[in-house]
Amino acid sequence: MTLLLLLVHTITSALLWGAVTHQALAVSWPARGARDGWWTTVRSVRAERYVLAVVVLFCTTLSLGAFLYPPFRVDVRAAYLDAHVPWGTGLFELKEHAAAMGLALLPLYWASWRDPEGVRVRRATTLTLAFIVWFNFLIGHVVNNLHGL
Amino acid sequence: MRPARGPWATIGMALSYVLAVVHVLPRLLFYPRLGTWSLQAVQGEPSISWYGYVAWALVGGAVGAAIGARVRAPWRLALAVPLLILLGLFIGQKKWFGL
Numbered sequence: 001m002t003l004l005l006l007l008v009h010t011i012t013s014a015l016l017w018g019a020v021t022h023q024a025l026a027v028s029w030p031a032r033g034a035r036d037g038w039w040t041t042v043r044s045v046r047a048e049r050y051v052l053a054v055v056v057l058f059c060t061t062l063s064l065g066a067f068l069y070p071p072f073r074v075d076v077r078a079a080y081l082d083a084h085v086p087w088g089t090g091l092f093e094l095k096e097h098a099a100a101m102g103l104a105l106l107p108l109y110w111a112s113w114r115d116p117e118g119v120r121v122r123r124a125t126t127l128t129l130a131f132i133v134w135f136n137f138l139i140g141h142v143v144n145n146l147h148g149l
Numbered sequence: 150m151r152p153a154r155g156p157w158a159t160i161g162m163a164l165s166y167v168l169a170v171v172h173v174l175p176r177l178l179f180y181p182r183l184g185t186w187s188l189q190a191v192q193g194e195p196s197i198s199w200y201g202y203v204a205w206a207l208v209g210g211a212v213g214a215a216i217g218a219r220v221r222a223p224w225r226l227a228l229a230v231p232l233l234i235l236l237g238l239f240i241g242q243k244k245w246f247g248l
Contacts (some may be wrong), residue, residue, distance in 0.1 A: 069197055070181035078195040090245020096199050097170075097238040100206060101231045104162035107210065108227045111155025121224040128228065 002071050002149050009064040016057035017137045023050040024130035027123050047126075051113045054129070055106055062099055071149055080147045088146040095139045102132040154217035156227030161213020162206040163231040169205035170238065177201030 026047040031040045072092075081088040109129055112122040168174045178187050178196040190196070 066200065066203075069199065070179070073195050073197050074181050087246050090242050093242045093245065094239055097235060097242075100166050100199070100203055101163060101235040101238075103203070104159050104166060104206060104210070104231045105228075107155040107158035107162070107214070108224065109155075111152035112224065114152045118224070121228070124224075124228055128232065 002068065005064055005068055006144075006149055009061060009068060012057055012061040012064060013133075013137055013140065016054065016061055017133055019050050019053050019057060020126070020130045020133045023047045023054065024126050027126050048113055051110065055110060058102060058106060058129075058133075062103060065099065068149065076143075076147045076149060081143075085146050088143055091139050092143050095136050095143070098132050098136050098139075102129060102136070105129055105132070153221060154214040156222035156224055157213040157217030157220070158210045159213070159227045160222060160230050161216070162210035163234050165209025165212075166202050166206040167234045167238065168209075169202040170241075174205050177204060 022042065022045050025043050026045045029043055031043040077089055077092065081092070105125060105128060108121070109125040112118045112125050115121070165174065169176070175188055176190075176198060177200065178190065178198055179185075179200050180187065180191060180194050180196050182195065183191075
């Protein structure tokens with residue numbers, strides 16, 4: 001069951017990572033003109049269509065992480081990381097704080113995309129959320145590689 | 150949720166979270182080996198305090214959203230508060246890295 005949850009957690013985090021990255025690129029570096037090509041296509045997505053997906057995926061990924069926390073706390077952190085790789089524990093602590101601040105940002109993020117005047121706040125909150133998602137995605141992989149569940 | 154409530158909800162969540170982390174708000178701990186919740190620390194028993202922090206953040210978000218129905222918050226403040234808190238929380242973890 002833990003392995004299944006971890007796999008789903010990985011999949012939802014990858015989907016979230018892709019969605020928020022697409023959105024961040026589209027909102028901060030929108031494609032202009034009619035040029036073709038991969039890079040233009042990546043930035044041509046309708047960024048507003050990603051908002052609900054990002055919110056749902058963020059909450060789903062965080063909830064799955066919360067379900068996985070007890071076995072991590074006992075089998076990984078207490079049994080291994082604290083004694084052998086304390087900086088791994090530190091990385092995980094950073095990850096959980098970043099996840100919580102990402103959760104806190106969601107209401108502002110949601111509101112910014114519903115405000116037609118809020119172009120700058122939209123860009124700023126989306127980029128901040130994208131940074132948090134990238135950070136947690138990478139740290140999650142590093143910690144899991146130090147000692148998996 | 151109405152857009153005007155968003156910034157205050159963010160501020161409320163971020164502030165409540167950090168107040169929980171620094172133990173201004175009561176700690177709520179989960180003991181995974183025992184499968185129990187407690188407000189008290191149990192010596193030598195691994196615990197999870199993050200659940201309690203997030204629970205407080207959700208309470209703070211609800212309070213913030215209620216305030217947002219009456220008072221408008223500048224979005225720069227709403228973005229700066231969680232970012233500064235995150236920076237402070239990151240610095241607070243330096244002990245794990247031998248700093």
